[in-house]
Amino acid sequence: MSDDQLLGLIHRASTLLPTDPEQALKDLQAFQNTYSNNPLFLQTLGEAYLENSDVESAYGVLSKACELDPVAQEGIEKFFHLGQIIGGENGVQLLEVGIAKLINQAQILQSLSQGELQNDENLDTSVKILLQAYGTEEKIGEYIISKLTQGIAAIVEIWMTDLCMLPQAESECEKWTSTLSDMCYENPETHSIIASVRISQERTDEAIKEIQISWDLFQKKKQALEDIANTTENIDPDEIEMLYIELYQPLVTLAKYAVECGLFETASEIASSARDINEDGVEALYVEGFSNYLEALRLQNADVDAIQLGRNFENYKLNTDSVMEHPSFEYIRNSQLALSAAVKALHDRELAAQIDEELQSTIRTLLETVGGFINKEKDESGIDENNWENEIPEAE
Numbered sequence: 001m002s003d004d005q006l007l008g009l010i011h012r013a014s015t016l017l018p019t020d021p022e023q024a025l026k027d028l029q030a031f032q033n034t035y036s037n038n039p040l041f042l043q044t045l046g047e048a049y050l051e052n053s054d055v056e057s058a059y060g061v062l063s064k065a066c067e068l069d070p071v072a073q074e075g076i077e078k079f080f081h082l083g084q085i086i087g088g089e090n091g092v093q094l095l096e097v098g099i100a101k102l103i104n105q106a107q108i109l110q111s112l113s114q115g116e117l118q119n120d121e122n123l124d125t126s127v128k129i130l131l132q133a134y135g136t137e138e139k140i141g142e143y144i145i146s147k148l149t150q151g152i153a154a155i156v157e158i159w160m161t162d163l164c165m166l167p168q169a170e171s172e173c174e175k176w177t178s179t180l181s182d183m184c185y186e187n188p189e190t191h192s193i194i195a196s197v198r199i200s201q202e203r204t205d206e207a208i209k210e211i212q213i214s215w216d217l218f219q220k221k222k223q224a225l226e227d228i229a230n231t232t233e234n235i236d237p238d239e240i241e242m243l244y245i246e247l248y249q250p251l252v253t254l255a256k257y258a259v260e261c262g263l264f265e266t267a268s269e270i271a272s273s274a275r276d277i278n279e280d281g282v283e284a285l286y287v288e289g290f291s292n293y294l295e296a297l298r299l300q301n302a303d304v305d306a307i308q309l310g311r312n313f314e315n316y317k318l319n320t321d322s323v324m325e326h327p328s329f330e331y332i333r334n335s336q337l338a339l340s341a342a343v344k345a346l347h348d349r350e351l352a353a354q355i356d357e358e359l360q361s362t363i364r365t366l367l368e369t370v371g372g373f374i375n376k377e378k379d380e381s382g383i384d385e386n387n388w389e390n391e392i393p394e395a396e
Contacts, residue, residue: 006035007132010044018242021051039069040129043078050081059085066094072101073125076147084154087162092155099151101126106144106183109137145184152180153193160200173197188217192254199260204307208261214254215270222247222273248277248284255287262306264298267291268334280345282355286363289338293318293370296331320371336374339367 009031016024025048028041035041042065049058058081065078072079076098083094108127130140159172177194184190191214198207225244228235251274258267271288275281297316298306309316322329342363346352352360367373 006038006041007129010040013044013048017048017051021048024048025052037068038074039065039078040074042068043075043081046078046081055085066097070097072097074129075126076101076151080147080151080154087158089163092158092163095151095155095158099148099155102144102148102151103183105130105140106148109140109144113137145187149180149184149187149189149193152176152184153189156180156193156197160197170201186217188214188221188254189250190214191217192250192257195254195257195261199257204261207257208263211254211258211261211263211266215258215266218247218251218254218270219273222276244277248274248281251277252281252284252287255284255291259287259291259294259310260307262310264291264295264306264310268295271338279341280348280351282342282345282351282363283359285338285342285345286359286366289335289342289363289366289370292331292335292338293366296322296328296335296370299326299328299331318369320369332370333374335370336367336372339363339370340373340375343367343373 009027013024013028016027025045028045028048031041032045042061046058046062046065049055049061062078062082062085065075066082069075069078079094079098083091083098085091086094105124105127108124127140130143134140134143156173156176159169159176163169163172177197180190180193191210195207195210195214198204198210222244225240225247229237229240229244251270255267255270255274258264258270268288268291271284271291274284275288278284294306294310294313297313297318298304298309300319300322301309301316304316318332319328320332322332346355346360346363
């Protein structure tokens with residue numbers, strides 16, 4: 001196989017991984033002996049093993065890939081995956097190799113855009129690979145920002161968990177969040193990550209500011225993708241759809257941070273935006289329902305601090321008999337609608353099998369708390385709203 005054929009194999013496998021990881025793994029394994037010493041191939045094979053939940057095999061091939069390519073000339077993902085598998089100080093060191101390469105690539109890309117280098121002028125091997133894979137400097141730039149955010153987030157997570165007891169943990173978190181902000185400020189996930197750090201540090205005012213910036217940037221990004229999808233420009237619709245779908249989980253995560261900071265209405269808006277992307281997204285529906293429930297509680301207990309109420313909501317009883325004129329009525333209704341939609345989604349056994357059993361139980365309990373199942377309009381679900389508990393299958 002030529003280099004172009006190898007890149008074609010890797011591209012096909014990477015395209016298959018999100019939808020059919022088993023087939024992607026089989027396709028790669030057919031060439032495992034041929035490319036047993038090719039770090040780029042081994043990196044993709046390791047990703048395929050991870051997608052198939054075979055961490056042990058992934059560890060083996062990713063370790064070999066990193067040994068064969070110690071400075072990430074042929075892909076940084078292997079260092080990111082292996083670093084997250086290992087964790088601790090060794091994991092941080094691996095992640096730092098990948099980040100250093102990304103920063104180097106960003107510098108080369110800037111030189112290219114300024115005309116200081118030509119595409120064929122002794123370019124770094126890793127940049128040549130990126131040019132082949134992404135085609136344009138703009139798309140490479142988007143890739144670098146995305147991966148920098150991912151890598152730095154992983155390092156921050158390790159310092160906040162595995163290494164949190166070390167004396168330099170807080171300064172390391174500050175160093176990396178500062179780097180993230182400097183290099184990836186326009187990426188909404190940057191500010192979501194920083195918000196999570198500020199929440200853990202109990203610097204709530206700063207966390208709220210980061211959540212608001214993140215939400216604003218997410219809205220702009222989501223709208224831009226929707227606008228592109230509705231144009232007749234020469235675009236790849238599958239690529240746009242994938243970028244759109246990839247917004248779902250980061251939005252749900254941001255909504256959870258908003259709840260932690262007492263921003264219940266904002267959390268509901270963010271979760272609702274995630275539901276635009278995946279209308280059967282049970283996690284988004286739950287967060288939307290929960291945040292509306294908390295806002296209703298807040299309005300019925302106006303003298304209680306929102307953050308404290310969110311942390312101790314079990315200590316407060318919701319009055320579901322509020323008249324329509326009471327400000328909490330709308331939020332109770334919205335909570336019922338969102339949680340009812342989650343329950344209907346869980347009627348799909350295949351989808352329910354993917355949802356944590358504890359979350360399913362929490363959704364059912366909370367739906368009872370806010371007044372029970374309701375339908376916004378007649379549908380074909382076949383669920384009896386007066387007997388909804390018996391209609392929804394229990395998690396197996």
